[in-house]
Amino acid sequence: MASITIIKRRGALPRWVWFIALWCVGVGSAVLLGEAFKLLMNATLFAVSK
Secondary structure, X not given: OOOOOOOOOXXXXXXXXXXXXXXXXXXXXXXXXXXXXXXXXXXXXXXXXX
């Protein structure tokens, strides 16, 4: 008869910590992309207006 062994990983982060960490990474990358886009638009508008 086969026995089922459940191995619990020690040191693994809880799911809510992963959720918060990934959410922060997502928001941070969206803000970074927005800032890069804003700089690109400012450079483009500056070049067009001259």
